[in-house]
Amino acid sequence: MAAEPTSTKPIILAAGGTGGHFFPAEALARELLARGRAVTLVTDKRGHAFGDSLPEVPVHRIRCAAPGGGLVAKIGAAWQMGLGLLSANALMRHLEPAAVVGFGGYPSVPTVYAAAQNRVPVLIHEQNAVLGRANRMLIAAARRLAVAFPEITMIKDDHRAKIVRTGNPVRPAVAAKRSADYAAPAGDGPIRILVMGGSQGARVFSEVIPEALGRLPEAVRSRIHLAQQCRPEDLEAARARYQGMGLGGLELESFFRDVPERLAACHLAITRAGASTIAELTCIGRPALLVPYPHAMDDHQTANAKQLASAGAAWLMPQTEFTADALAAKLGELLGSPDELARAASAAHGWGMADAASRLADAVLAMIDERNGANGNHANAKEAAE
Known part of the structure:
Protein backbone atom coordinates (compact mmCIF):
# COMPACT_ATOMS: atom_id res chain seq x y z
CA MET A 1 0.00 0.00 0.00
CA ALA A 2 1.64 3.26 -1.12
CA ALA A 3 1.41 6.61 0.58
CA GLU A 4 -1.65 8.60 -0.42
CA PRO A 5 -0.72 11.10 -3.16
CA THR A 6 -1.17 14.76 -2.23
CA SER A 7 -0.03 16.51 -5.41
CA THR A 8 -3.64 17.19 -6.42
CA LYS A 9 -4.73 18.35 -2.98
CA PRO A 10 -4.79 22.10 -2.28
CA ILE A 11 -2.32 23.90 -0.07
CA ILE A 12 -4.15 26.28 2.25
CA LEU A 13 -2.63 29.71 2.95
CA ALA A 14 -3.96 31.30 6.14
CA ALA A 15 -3.36 35.05 6.23
CA GLY A 16 -4.95 38.09 7.84
CA GLY A 17 -6.04 41.29 6.21
CA THR A 18 -2.85 43.33 6.73
CA GLY A 19 -0.34 43.84 3.93
CA GLY A 20 2.54 42.49 6.00
CA HIS A 21 0.86 39.08 6.08
CA PHE A 22 -0.80 39.27 2.68
CA PHE A 23 2.24 40.16 0.53
CA PRO A 24 4.22 37.01 1.38
CA ALA A 25 1.09 34.86 1.11
CA GLU A 26 0.40 36.20 -2.38
CA ALA A 27 4.02 35.66 -3.41
CA LEU A 28 3.90 32.05 -2.20
CA ALA A 29 0.59 31.50 -4.00
CA ARG A 30 2.18 32.65 -7.28
CA GLU A 31 5.14 30.32 -6.80
CA LEU A 32 3.03 27.27 -5.91
CA LEU A 33 0.66 27.87 -8.83
CA ALA A 34 3.65 28.11 -11.17
CA ARG A 35 4.69 24.68 -9.91
CA GLY A 36 1.28 23.23 -10.69
CA ARG A 37 -0.05 23.12 -7.13
CA ALA A 38 -3.60 24.07 -6.19
CA VAL A 39 -3.86 26.90 -3.64
CA THR A 40 -6.72 28.08 -1.41
CA LEU A 41 -6.73 31.24 0.72
CA VAL A 42 -8.37 31.31 4.16
CA THR A 43 -8.71 34.76 5.71
CA ASP A 44 -10.98 36.87 7.91
CA LYS A 45 -13.59 39.48 7.03
CA ARG A 46 -10.87 42.11 6.48
CA GLY A 47 -9.10 39.89 3.99
CA HIS A 48 -9.57 40.04 0.26
CA ALA A 49 -8.73 37.94 -2.75
CA PHE A 50 -5.27 38.10 -4.30
CA GLY A 51 -6.67 40.33 -7.01
CA ASP A 52 -7.24 40.03 -10.72
CA SER A 53 -3.80 38.47 -11.21
CA LEU A 54 -4.73 35.33 -9.25
CA PRO A 55 -8.47 34.86 -9.83
CA GLU A 56 -8.04 31.07 -9.74
CA VAL A 57 -7.33 31.08 -6.00
CA PRO A 58 -10.54 30.31 -4.04
CA VAL A 59 -11.13 32.38 -0.91
CA HIS A 60 -12.78 31.19 2.31
CA ARG A 61 -13.51 33.56 5.18
CA ILE A 62 -13.80 32.44 8.77
CA ARG A 63 -14.36 34.29 12.02
CA CYS A 64 -11.59 35.33 14.36
CA ALA A 65 -10.74 38.10 16.79
CA ALA A 66 -7.68 39.29 18.66
CA PRO A 67 -7.90 38.73 22.42
CA GLY A 68 -7.77 42.08 24.15
CA GLY A 69 -9.68 44.75 25.98
CA GLY A 70 -11.88 44.06 28.98
CA LEU A 71 -13.57 40.87 30.12
CA VAL A 72 -16.51 41.26 27.76
CA ALA A 73 -14.17 41.80 24.80
CA LYS A 74 -12.10 38.74 25.75
CA ILE A 75 -15.23 36.58 25.99
CA GLY A 76 -16.39 37.88 22.61
CA ALA A 77 -13.00 37.14 21.05
CA ALA A 78 -12.99 33.62 22.46
CA TRP A 79 -16.49 33.06 21.05
CA GLN A 80 -15.41 34.30 17.61
CA MET A 81 -12.30 32.09 17.71
CA GLY A 82 -14.45 29.11 18.65
CA LEU A 83 -16.77 29.70 15.70
CA GLY A 84 -13.74 30.14 13.46
CA LEU A 85 -12.29 26.84 14.65
CA LEU A 86 -15.55 25.03 13.86
CA SER A 87 -15.57 26.52 10.35
CA ALA A 88 -11.89 25.69 9.83
CA ASN A 89 -12.41 22.09 10.92
CA ALA A 90 -15.27 21.75 8.46
CA LEU A 91 -13.03 23.21 5.78
CA MET A 92 -10.28 20.68 6.54
CA ARG A 93 -12.71 17.80 6.14
CA HIS A 94 -14.10 19.24 2.91
CA LEU A 95 -10.81 20.21 1.20
CA GLU A 96 -8.50 17.55 2.68
CA PRO A 97 -5.49 19.85 2.10
CA ALA A 98 -1.94 18.64 1.59
CA ALA A 99 -0.64 21.30 3.99
CA VAL A 100 -1.49 24.58 5.70
CA VAL A 101 0.81 27.62 5.70
CA GLY A 102 0.09 30.27 8.34
CA PHE A 103 1.39 33.81 7.95
CA GLY A 104 0.88 35.03 11.49
CA GLY A 105 -1.76 37.30 12.91
CA TYR A 106 -4.82 36.08 14.77
CA PRO A 107 -6.78 35.31 11.55
CA SER A 108 -4.42 32.37 10.99
CA VAL A 109 -5.04 30.82 14.42
CA PRO A 110 -8.28 28.83 13.82
CA THR A 111 -7.04 27.43 10.50
CA VAL A 112 -3.68 26.30 11.87
CA TYR A 113 -5.27 24.75 14.97
CA ALA A 114 -7.80 22.92 12.80
CA ALA A 115 -5.00 21.62 10.59
CA ALA A 116 -3.16 20.23 13.61
CA GLN A 117 -6.35 18.59 14.89
CA ASN A 118 -6.80 16.93 11.49
CA ARG A 119 -3.13 15.88 11.26
CA VAL A 120 -2.45 18.17 8.31
CA PRO A 121 1.21 19.31 8.20
CA VAL A 122 1.66 22.97 9.13
CA LEU A 123 4.34 25.51 8.29
CA ILE A 124 4.16 29.00 9.80
CA HIS A 125 6.01 31.99 8.41
CA GLU A 126 7.39 34.75 10.63
CA GLN A 127 8.26 38.01 8.89
CA ASN A 128 9.87 39.79 11.86
CA ALA A 129 12.87 39.23 14.13
CA VAL A 130 10.50 38.63 17.06
CA LEU A 131 8.15 35.65 16.92
CA GLY A 132 4.69 37.20 16.85
CA ARG A 133 2.12 36.48 19.54
CA ALA A 134 -0.14 34.47 17.27
CA ASN A 135 2.80 32.44 15.99
CA ARG A 136 3.88 31.80 19.58
CA MET A 137 0.49 30.21 20.12
CA LEU A 138 0.88 28.12 16.96
CA ILE A 139 4.53 27.04 16.99
CA ALA A 140 3.83 23.80 18.90
CA ALA A 141 1.36 22.75 16.18
CA ALA A 142 3.80 23.51 13.34
CA ARG A 143 6.35 21.19 11.74
CA ARG A 144 8.32 24.09 10.26
CA LEU A 145 8.91 27.73 11.11
CA ALA A 146 10.06 29.72 8.08
CA VAL A 147 11.80 32.96 9.06
CA ALA A 148 13.13 36.11 7.40
CA PHE A 149 15.79 37.06 9.97
CA PRO A 150 18.88 35.07 10.98
CA GLU A 151 18.07 35.47 14.69
CA ILE A 152 14.59 35.08 16.17
CA THR A 153 13.61 36.00 19.72
CA MET A 154 10.61 34.99 21.84
CA ILE A 155 10.93 31.35 20.78
CA LYS A 156 11.59 28.41 23.09
CA ASP A 157 14.82 26.50 22.57
CA ASP A 158 13.01 23.21 21.93
CA HIS A 159 11.26 24.79 18.91
CA ARG A 160 14.41 26.13 17.23
CA ALA A 161 14.97 22.88 15.37
CA LYS A 162 11.87 23.73 13.31
CA ILE A 163 13.47 26.90 11.89
CA VAL A 164 14.34 27.23 8.21
CA ARG A 165 15.43 30.63 6.88
CA THR A 166 13.60 31.39 3.66
CA GLY A 167 13.47 35.18 3.73
CA ASN A 168 10.35 37.30 3.36
CA PRO A 169 8.86 37.22 -0.17
CA VAL A 170 8.49 40.56 -1.95
CA ARG A 171 6.31 41.75 -4.79
CA PRO A 172 7.43 40.76 -8.32
CA ALA A 173 8.07 44.42 -9.17
CA VAL A 174 10.53 44.64 -6.27
CA GLY A 352 18.44 40.22 1.05
CA MET A 353 16.76 37.19 -0.49
CA ALA A 354 15.11 37.83 -3.83
CA ASP A 355 14.23 34.14 -4.13
CA ALA A 356 12.34 34.01 -0.82
CA ALA A 357 9.10 32.87 -2.47
CA SER A 358 10.93 29.97 -4.12
CA ARG A 359 12.69 29.05 -0.87
CA LEU A 360 9.38 29.16 0.99
CA ALA A 361 7.69 26.95 -1.59
CA ASP A 362 10.60 24.50 -1.35
CA ALA A 363 10.16 24.33 2.43
CA VAL A 364 6.41 23.70 2.13
CA LEU A 365 6.79 20.96 -0.49
CA ALA A 366 9.68 19.33 1.41
CA MET A 367 7.47 19.19 4.50
CA ILE A 368 4.70 17.52 2.48
CA ASP A 369 7.15 15.03 0.96
CA GLU A 370 8.60 14.25 4.38
CA ARG A 371 5.17 13.60 5.78
CA ASN A 372 4.23 11.40 2.82
CA GLY A 373 7.49 9.51 3.13
CA ALA A 374 6.85 8.87 6.80
CA ASN A 375 3.31 7.70 6.02
CA GLY A 376 4.58 5.55 3.16
CA ASN A 377 7.21 3.91 5.35
CA HIS A 378 4.60 3.25 8.01
CA ALA A 379 2.24 1.77 5.43
CA ASN A 380 4.97 -0.43 3.94
CA ALA A 381 5.98 -1.69 7.37
CA LYS A 382 2.37 -2.55 8.18
CA GLU A 383 1.97 -4.32 4.83
CA ALA A 384 5.15 -6.35 5.43
CA ALA A 385 3.99 -7.33 8.91
CA GLU A 386 0.74 -8.61 7.48
Whole structure:
Protein backbone atom coordinates (compact mmCIF):
# COMPACT_ATOMS: atom_id res chain seq x y z
CA MET A 1 0.00 0.00 0.00
CA ALA A 2 1.64 3.26 -1.12
CA ALA A 3 1.41 6.61 0.58
CA GLU A 4 -1.65 8.60 -0.42
CA PRO A 5 -0.72 11.10 -3.16
CA THR A 6 -1.17 14.76 -2.23
CA SER A 7 -0.03 16.51 -5.41
CA THR A 8 -3.64 17.19 -6.42
CA LYS A 9 -4.73 18.35 -2.98
CA PRO A 10 -4.79 22.10 -2.28
CA ILE A 11 -2.32 23.90 -0.07
CA ILE A 12 -4.15 26.28 2.25
CA LEU A 13 -2.63 29.71 2.95
CA ALA A 14 -3.96 31.30 6.14
CA ALA A 15 -3.36 35.05 6.23
CA GLY A 16 -4.95 38.09 7.84
CA GLY A 17 -6.04 41.29 6.21
CA THR A 18 -2.85 43.33 6.73
CA GLY A 19 -0.34 43.84 3.93
CA GLY A 20 2.54 42.49 6.00
CA HIS A 21 0.86 39.08 6.08
CA PHE A 22 -0.80 39.27 2.68
CA PHE A 23 2.24 40.16 0.53
CA PRO A 24 4.22 37.01 1.38
CA ALA A 25 1.09 34.86 1.11
CA GLU A 26 0.40 36.20 -2.38
CA ALA A 27 4.02 35.66 -3.41
CA LEU A 28 3.90 32.05 -2.20
CA ALA A 29 0.59 31.50 -4.00
CA ARG A 30 2.18 32.65 -7.28
CA GLU A 31 5.14 30.32 -6.80
CA LEU A 32 3.03 27.27 -5.91
CA LEU A 33 0.66 27.87 -8.83
CA ALA A 34 3.65 28.11 -11.17
CA ARG A 35 4.69 24.68 -9.91
CA GLY A 36 1.28 23.23 -10.69
CA ARG A 37 -0.05 23.12 -7.13
CA ALA A 38 -3.60 24.07 -6.19
CA VAL A 39 -3.86 26.90 -3.64
CA THR A 40 -6.72 28.08 -1.41
CA LEU A 41 -6.73 31.24 0.72
CA VAL A 42 -8.37 31.31 4.16
CA THR A 43 -8.71 34.76 5.71
CA ASP A 44 -10.98 36.87 7.91
CA LYS A 45 -13.59 39.48 7.03
CA ARG A 46 -10.87 42.11 6.48
CA GLY A 47 -9.10 39.89 3.99
CA HIS A 48 -9.57 40.04 0.26
CA ALA A 49 -8.73 37.94 -2.75
CA PHE A 50 -5.27 38.10 -4.30
CA GLY A 51 -6.67 40.33 -7.01
CA ASP A 52 -7.24 40.03 -10.72
CA SER A 53 -3.80 38.47 -11.21
CA LEU A 54 -4.73 35.33 -9.25
CA PRO A 55 -8.47 34.86 -9.83
CA GLU A 56 -8.04 31.07 -9.74
CA VAL A 57 -7.33 31.08 -6.00
CA PRO A 58 -10.54 30.31 -4.04
CA VAL A 59 -11.13 32.38 -0.91
CA HIS A 60 -12.78 31.19 2.31
CA ARG A 61 -13.51 33.56 5.18
CA ILE A 62 -13.80 32.44 8.77
CA ARG A 63 -14.36 34.29 12.02
CA CYS A 64 -11.59 35.33 14.36
CA ALA A 65 -10.74 38.10 16.79
CA ALA A 66 -7.68 39.29 18.66
CA PRO A 67 -7.90 38.73 22.42
CA GLY A 68 -7.77 42.08 24.15
CA GLY A 69 -9.68 44.75 25.98
CA GLY A 70 -11.88 44.06 28.98
CA LEU A 71 -13.57 40.87 30.12
CA VAL A 72 -16.51 41.26 27.76
CA ALA A 73 -14.17 41.80 24.80
CA LYS A 74 -12.10 38.74 25.75
CA ILE A 75 -15.23 36.58 25.99
CA GLY A 76 -16.39 37.88 22.61
CA ALA A 77 -13.00 37.14 21.05
CA ALA A 78 -12.99 33.62 22.46
CA TRP A 79 -16.49 33.06 21.05
CA GLN A 80 -15.41 34.30 17.61
CA MET A 81 -12.30 32.09 17.71
CA GLY A 82 -14.45 29.11 18.65
CA LEU A 83 -16.77 29.70 15.70
CA GLY A 84 -13.74 30.14 13.46
CA LEU A 85 -12.29 26.84 14.65
CA LEU A 86 -15.55 25.03 13.86
CA SER A 87 -15.57 26.52 10.35
CA ALA A 88 -11.89 25.69 9.83
CA ASN A 89 -12.41 22.09 10.92
CA ALA A 90 -15.27 21.75 8.46
CA LEU A 91 -13.03 23.21 5.78
CA MET A 92 -10.28 20.68 6.54
CA ARG A 93 -12.71 17.80 6.14
CA HIS A 94 -14.10 19.24 2.91
CA LEU A 95 -10.81 20.21 1.20
CA GLU A 96 -8.50 17.55 2.68
CA PRO A 97 -5.49 19.85 2.10
CA ALA A 98 -1.94 18.64 1.59
CA ALA A 99 -0.64 21.30 3.99
CA VAL A 100 -1.49 24.58 5.70
CA VAL A 101 0.81 27.62 5.70
CA GLY A 102 0.09 30.27 8.34
CA PHE A 103 1.39 33.81 7.95
CA GLY A 104 0.88 35.03 11.49
CA GLY A 105 -1.76 37.30 12.91
CA TYR A 106 -4.82 36.08 14.77
CA PRO A 107 -6.78 35.31 11.55
CA SER A 108 -4.42 32.37 10.99
CA VAL A 109 -5.04 30.82 14.42
CA PRO A 110 -8.28 28.83 13.82
CA THR A 111 -7.04 27.43 10.50
CA VAL A 112 -3.68 26.30 11.87
CA TYR A 113 -5.27 24.75 14.97
CA ALA A 114 -7.80 22.92 12.80
CA ALA A 115 -5.00 21.62 10.59
CA ALA A 116 -3.16 20.23 13.61
CA GLN A 117 -6.35 18.59 14.89
CA ASN A 118 -6.80 16.93 11.49
CA ARG A 119 -3.13 15.88 11.26
CA VAL A 120 -2.45 18.17 8.31
CA PRO A 121 1.21 19.31 8.20
CA VAL A 122 1.66 22.97 9.13
CA LEU A 123 4.34 25.51 8.29
CA ILE A 124 4.16 29.00 9.80
CA HIS A 125 6.01 31.99 8.41
CA GLU A 126 7.39 34.75 10.63
CA GLN A 127 8.26 38.01 8.89
CA ASN A 128 9.87 39.79 11.86
CA ALA A 129 12.87 39.23 14.13
CA VAL A 130 10.50 38.63 17.06
CA LEU A 131 8.15 35.65 16.92
CA GLY A 132 4.69 37.20 16.85
CA ARG A 133 2.12 36.48 19.54
CA ALA A 134 -0.14 34.47 17.27
CA ASN A 135 2.80 32.44 15.99
CA ARG A 136 3.88 31.80 19.58
CA MET A 137 0.49 30.21 20.12
CA LEU A 138 0.88 28.12 16.96
CA ILE A 139 4.53 27.04 16.99
CA ALA A 140 3.83 23.80 18.90
CA ALA A 141 1.36 22.75 16.18
CA ALA A 142 3.80 23.51 13.34
CA ARG A 143 6.35 21.19 11.74
CA ARG A 144 8.32 24.09 10.26
CA LEU A 145 8.91 27.73 11.11
CA ALA A 146 10.06 29.72 8.08
CA VAL A 147 11.80 32.96 9.06
CA ALA A 148 13.13 36.11 7.40
CA PHE A 149 15.79 37.06 9.97
CA PRO A 150 18.88 35.07 10.98
CA GLU A 151 18.07 35.47 14.69
CA ILE A 152 14.59 35.08 16.17
CA THR A 153 13.61 36.00 19.72
CA MET A 154 10.61 34.99 21.84
CA ILE A 155 10.93 31.35 20.78
CA LYS A 156 11.59 28.41 23.09
CA ASP A 157 14.82 26.50 22.57
CA ASP A 158 13.01 23.21 21.93
CA HIS A 159 11.26 24.79 18.91
CA ARG A 160 14.41 26.13 17.23
CA ALA A 161 14.97 22.88 15.37
CA LYS A 162 11.87 23.73 13.31
CA ILE A 163 13.47 26.90 11.89
CA VAL A 164 14.34 27.23 8.21
CA ARG A 165 15.43 30.63 6.88
CA THR A 166 13.60 31.39 3.66
CA GLY A 167 13.47 35.18 3.73
CA ASN A 168 10.35 37.30 3.36
CA PRO A 169 8.86 37.22 -0.17
CA VAL A 170 8.49 40.56 -1.95
CA ARG A 171 6.31 41.75 -4.79
CA PRO A 172 7.43 40.76 -8.32
CA ALA A 173 8.07 44.42 -9.17
CA VAL A 174 10.53 44.64 -6.27
CA ALA A 175 12.27 41.36 -7.11
CA ALA A 176 12.70 42.64 -10.68
CA LYS A 177 14.93 45.45 -9.34
CA ARG A 178 17.34 43.03 -7.64
CA SER A 179 19.91 43.55 -10.39
CA ALA A 180 19.78 47.38 -10.31
CA ASP A 181 23.31 48.48 -9.39
CA TYR A 182 23.87 51.05 -6.65
CA ALA A 183 25.80 54.15 -7.66
CA ALA A 184 26.77 56.34 -4.69
CA PRO A 185 26.32 60.11 -5.05
CA ALA A 186 29.37 61.60 -6.69
CA GLY A 187 30.97 65.03 -6.97
CA ASP A 188 28.36 67.76 -7.16
CA GLY A 189 25.72 65.41 -8.55
CA PRO A 190 22.24 64.83 -7.17
CA ILE A 191 21.58 63.06 -3.87
CA ARG A 192 18.28 61.18 -4.00
CA ILE A 193 16.63 60.58 -0.62
CA LEU A 194 13.44 58.53 -0.30
CA VAL A 195 11.30 58.88 2.83
CA MET A 196 8.58 56.34 3.59
CA GLY A 197 6.70 56.00 6.85
CA GLY A 198 4.37 53.08 6.34
CA SER A 199 1.13 53.02 4.40
CA GLN A 200 -0.01 56.38 5.78
CA GLY A 201 3.34 58.05 6.28
CA ALA A 202 4.74 59.13 9.64
CA ARG A 203 3.96 62.53 11.16
CA VAL A 204 7.31 62.65 12.94
CA PHE A 205 9.07 62.44 9.57
CA SER A 206 7.07 65.40 8.24
CA GLU A 207 8.06 67.42 11.31
CA VAL A 208 11.70 66.48 11.86
CA ILE A 209 13.13 65.95 8.35
CA PRO A 210 12.43 69.49 7.04
CA GLU A 211 14.10 70.99 10.11
CA ALA A 212 17.08 68.67 9.74
CA LEU A 213 17.56 69.46 6.05
CA GLY A 214 17.34 73.16 6.86
CA ARG A 215 20.41 72.74 9.10
CA LEU A 216 22.55 71.32 6.27
CA PRO A 217 24.87 73.60 4.25
CA GLU A 218 23.23 75.24 1.26
CA ALA A 219 25.64 73.48 -1.10
CA VAL A 220 24.39 70.10 0.18
CA ARG A 221 20.70 71.09 0.19
CA SER A 222 20.87 72.15 -3.44
CA ARG A 223 21.95 68.62 -4.40
CA ILE A 224 19.18 66.83 -2.49
CA HIS A 225 16.25 65.47 -4.46
CA LEU A 226 13.71 64.44 -1.85
CA ALA A 227 10.72 62.15 -2.39
CA GLN A 228 8.66 61.86 0.80
CA GLN A 229 5.51 60.01 1.69
CA CYS A 230 3.35 62.04 4.10
CA ARG A 231 0.07 61.52 5.86
CA PRO A 232 -2.64 63.19 3.75
CA GLU A 233 -3.45 65.65 6.53
CA ASP A 234 0.25 66.59 6.85
CA LEU A 235 0.97 67.28 3.18
CA GLU A 236 0.39 71.03 3.12
CA ALA A 237 2.19 71.66 6.41
CA ALA A 238 5.18 69.65 5.20
CA ARG A 239 5.17 71.52 1.88
CA ALA A 240 5.24 74.82 3.77
CA ARG A 241 8.21 73.67 5.87
CA TYR A 242 10.24 72.89 2.74
CA GLN A 243 9.34 76.16 0.99
CA GLY A 244 12.35 78.31 0.22
CA MET A 245 14.82 75.64 1.36
CA GLY A 246 16.48 75.43 -2.04
CA LEU A 247 16.34 71.68 -2.50
CA GLY A 248 17.34 70.29 -5.87
CA GLY A 249 13.96 68.57 -6.15
CA LEU A 250 10.91 67.86 -4.00
CA GLU A 251 8.05 65.38 -4.33
CA LEU A 252 5.51 65.02 -1.54
CA GLU A 253 2.74 62.44 -1.88
CA SER A 254 0.46 60.53 0.47
CA PHE A 255 1.10 57.33 -1.48
CA PHE A 256 3.76 56.25 -3.98
CA ARG A 257 2.61 53.73 -6.58
CA ASP A 258 6.12 53.23 -7.94
CA VAL A 259 8.03 52.30 -4.79
CA PRO A 260 10.27 49.69 -6.50
CA GLU A 261 11.49 52.28 -9.03
CA ARG A 262 12.01 54.89 -6.33
CA LEU A 263 13.91 52.47 -4.11
CA ALA A 264 16.16 51.45 -6.97
CA ALA A 265 16.89 55.10 -7.78
CA CYS A 266 17.54 56.41 -4.27
CA HIS A 267 20.92 56.90 -2.60
CA LEU A 268 19.49 56.72 0.93
CA ALA A 269 16.13 55.75 2.37
CA ILE A 270 14.66 57.01 5.64
CA THR A 271 11.96 54.59 6.75
CA ARG A 272 10.28 52.62 9.50
CA ALA A 273 11.54 49.07 10.09
CA GLY A 274 8.56 46.89 9.28
CA ALA A 275 9.16 43.44 7.82
CA SER A 276 8.00 44.29 4.29
CA THR A 277 10.09 47.46 4.20
CA ILE A 278 13.20 45.56 5.33
CA ALA A 279 12.57 42.86 2.72
CA GLU A 280 12.25 45.41 -0.08
CA LEU A 281 15.28 47.46 0.98
CA THR A 282 17.49 44.39 1.13
CA CYS A 283 16.15 42.74 -2.00
CA ILE A 284 17.14 45.79 -4.06
CA GLY A 285 20.10 46.61 -1.82
CA ARG A 286 19.76 50.19 -0.63
CA PRO A 287 21.22 51.83 2.50
CA ALA A 288 18.68 53.05 5.01
CA LEU A 289 18.33 55.11 8.12
CA LEU A 290 15.75 53.17 10.14
CA VAL A 291 13.42 54.83 12.67
CA PRO A 292 11.38 51.98 14.20
CA TYR A 293 7.74 52.63 15.03
CA PRO A 294 7.94 52.80 18.84
CA HIS A 295 4.50 51.32 19.50
CA ALA A 296 4.88 48.17 17.38
CA MET A 297 3.89 44.93 19.12
CA ASP A 298 6.77 43.63 21.27
CA ASP A 299 8.88 46.45 19.79
CA HIS A 300 9.59 44.11 16.87
CA GLN A 301 10.60 46.95 14.54
CA THR A 302 13.55 47.80 16.79
CA ALA A 303 14.60 44.14 16.74
CA ASN A 304 14.36 44.17 12.93
CA ALA A 305 16.43 47.35 12.66
CA LYS A 306 19.12 46.10 15.06
CA GLN A 307 19.80 43.03 12.95
CA LEU A 308 20.10 45.06 9.77
CA ALA A 309 22.34 47.61 11.49
CA SER A 310 24.53 44.81 12.88
CA ALA A 311 24.98 43.53 9.33
CA GLY A 312 26.27 46.96 8.27
CA ALA A 313 23.30 47.50 5.97
CA ALA A 314 21.54 50.34 7.83
CA TRP A 315 21.72 52.79 10.69
CA LEU A 316 19.31 52.65 13.62
CA MET A 317 17.91 55.86 15.07
CA PRO A 318 15.23 55.32 17.77
CA GLN A 319 12.36 57.79 17.55
CA THR A 320 13.30 59.23 20.96
CA GLU A 321 16.63 60.24 19.40
CA PHE A 322 15.18 61.31 16.06
CA THR A 323 15.63 65.06 16.48
CA ALA A 324 16.43 67.68 13.87
CA ASP A 325 19.95 68.21 15.26
CA ALA A 326 20.72 64.48 15.47
CA LEU A 327 19.34 63.79 12.00
CA ALA A 328 21.22 66.73 10.47
CA ALA A 329 24.46 65.47 11.99
CA LYS A 330 23.85 61.92 10.73
CA LEU A 331 22.89 63.07 7.24
CA GLY A 332 25.95 65.31 7.08
CA GLU A 333 28.12 62.32 8.00
CA LEU A 334 26.50 59.91 5.53
CA LEU A 335 26.10 62.25 2.57
CA GLY A 336 29.74 63.24 2.93
CA SER A 337 30.83 59.57 2.84
CA PRO A 338 29.69 58.02 -0.45
CA ASP A 339 31.96 55.01 0.16
CA GLU A 340 30.13 54.28 3.41
CA LEU A 341 26.78 54.47 1.61
CA ALA A 342 28.07 52.07 -1.03
CA ARG A 343 29.30 49.61 1.60
CA ALA A 344 25.90 49.66 3.29
CA ALA A 345 24.16 49.13 -0.03
CA SER A 346 26.36 46.11 -0.71
CA ALA A 347 25.70 44.70 2.76
CA ALA A 348 21.95 45.17 2.32
CA HIS A 349 22.04 43.43 -1.05
CA GLY A 350 24.00 40.53 0.41
CA TRP A 351 21.52 40.19 3.29
CA GLY A 352 18.44 40.22 1.05
CA MET A 353 16.76 37.19 -0.49
CA ALA A 354 15.11 37.83 -3.83
CA ASP A 355 14.23 34.14 -4.13
CA ALA A 356 12.34 34.01 -0.82
CA ALA A 357 9.10 32.87 -2.47
CA SER A 358 10.93 29.97 -4.12
CA ARG A 359 12.69 29.05 -0.87
CA LEU A 360 9.38 29.16 0.99
CA ALA A 361 7.69 26.95 -1.59
CA ASP A 362 10.60 24.50 -1.35
CA ALA A 363 10.16 24.33 2.43
CA VAL A 364 6.41 23.70 2.13
CA LEU A 365 6.79 20.96 -0.49
CA ALA A 366 9.68 19.33 1.41
CA MET A 367 7.47 19.19 4.50
CA ILE A 368 4.70 17.52 2.48
CA ASP A 369 7.15 15.03 0.96
CA GLU A 370 8.60 14.25 4.38
CA ARG A 371 5.17 13.60 5.78
CA ASN A 372 4.23 11.40 2.82
CA GLY A 373 7.49 9.51 3.13
CA ALA A 374 6.85 8.87 6.80
CA ASN A 375 3.31 7.70 6.02
CA GLY A 376 4.58 5.55 3.16
CA ASN A 377 7.21 3.91 5.35
CA HIS A 378 4.60 3.25 8.01
CA ALA A 379 2.24 1.77 5.43
CA ASN A 380 4.97 -0.43 3.94
CA ALA A 381 5.98 -1.69 7.37
CA LYS A 382 2.37 -2.55 8.18
CA GLU A 383 1.97 -4.32 4.83
CA ALA A 384 5.15 -6.35 5.43
CA ALA A 385 3.99 -7.33 8.91
CA GLU A 386 0.74 -8.61 7.48
